[in-house]
Amino acid sequence: MVLLCLVTILGNSLVILAFVMDRNLRHRSNYFFLNLAVSDFAVGVFCMPLYIPYSLTGKWHLGRGICKLWLVMDYLLCTASVFNIVLISYDRFLSVTKAVSYRAQQGITSNPAIKMVAIWILAFLLYCPAILFWELVAGHSVVAADQCYAEFFNNWYFLLCASTLEFFVPLLLVTYFNVHIFHDIQRRQRRGSVQDCEPPRSSSLSWRFCGLPGPGASSPSSEAEDNVPYSMKPKKGSLGAECSSPSRDNSVTPENDYSVSFCAKTRSKLQQDKKIAKSLAIIVCVFAVCWAPYSLLMIIRGACQGTCVHSFLYEGAFWLLWINSSLNPFLYSLCHVKFRMAFLKILCHKKFATLRSGSF
Known part of the structure; x- marks a missing residue:
């Protein structure tokens, strides 16, 4: 658990540091990767460390106030991470299939910022009001004093609606964007091969x-x-x-x-679009594998009041959810040349200088 926490912190901090040091990464679409890295970095800094003692002992020792704060941050950051993946997929979809209008908006600096802020607002509205005010509306708490989980943990209807908006709808959207990108590239390839x-x-x-x-x-x-x-x-x-x-x-x-x-x-542009489609497909597949078990088990557990899902199985799915935040930085370096070069510049500056001098 500690190792996973460190990997999450170091990997996402490397992405953030790359943006600070390398001006070549400050492209409009790459700011969405920065937004994703910030949410994943916060997961490693705040959510994982506080949960490790609770997971090992089975009891929450930090009080009710810290519990509420941890729940708000955990749901907010994980939901923001999902919505950022949708935004990245949508941006890639526009850059490949609607390049003329996409390039015309490159100089509009406020457009990415508005989208990034909207992601956090929507992520907050999905779960956080229920976490903060469910107990007040219901008139009583169903959570024991030494436990820390949301009041709606066993409410099947709320979990089904929230999971639909948090996972199933985003999965359909990113799949739709990805399929259209592949179809667009194949259409252009067929047109080019005939000519x-x-x-x-x-x-x-x-x-x-x-x-x-x-x-x-x-x-x-x-x-x-x-x-x-x-x-x-x-x-x-x-x-x-x-x-x-x-x-x-x-x-x-x-x-x-x-x-x-x-x-x-x-x-060369067509080859670049192929790389975009491949990298997007990898991110989508990793997202689906990491999020599907938790989303399904959460709905099933809520429907049967926690009696039909073993706690060990649910705990494994919960950590698999956080593994997505650890894997995202590595997906950047594997799928994007500029990220890979920026990481090399930070970690191996001498080697990067040698490669750069040799390329020219």
Whole structure:
């Protein structure tokens, strides 16, 4: 338990520190990852340490006031973590499927801040009023003096409604966003592969020869170009091999040179969208595995008043819920090149300097 707590604190503090030290991470969509890291960091700093003695002894020794505070923080932070995952998925969905309008809003700095604040407000309203005022409305408390759990712990109707909003609806949303991202990428790939098969008839067909729309058409949707990792950008020497000019004498004209560079640029964006879809799929799968057991067991336990679910099984599902907060920082480093480079810069500064000098 202590080890899991330390991993959660150190991993998420590394994400927060990366934002402070690396300006390259201060992109609009990455602020949502920062919001998620803050909620997960607070879980490791406050929720886990206070729960460990309670889990080992079976008794709460810190008083009623601290218990209420712990419950509010635990439900608030875990719910905010889920809602942040939904927000990240929605932002990725827009960046891939509606790139024109998404890029047009890049300069609106207040838009991400409003969404981030809204996440915390919605997370607070879902559980915290019930935690604070359930006892006053009911007129009595059902929690023993040496125990610490919410008054609605055995209320099946409330748990079903709250779990639907906290887990099932978010799971459907992130699945919907992820499926549409994959469909959008597959559609663009099929369109590009069909156009690639068309034989070149004249130099004016160089756009279709590269699997691209003409100069007046809109390019395929993708995230901002500056998010494309350096290693993914095509080198000048490989452009001619991938999108050769259809001119008869193989001369490099301004039109052909522009079409080749535009083709390579668009393909690099498509590769970036593929990485976005894969990283989002991993985050969604981890979220589902960590949250599904607890959400289902909580509803079942409430329906049978705690008699049909073994306490050990419920305790395991409860800790699995917190494991999600420990895994999120590692998902960033594995799925995002800029996060990986920022972590390397912080942890191994000399190695990062060597790699950077070698890349140039």
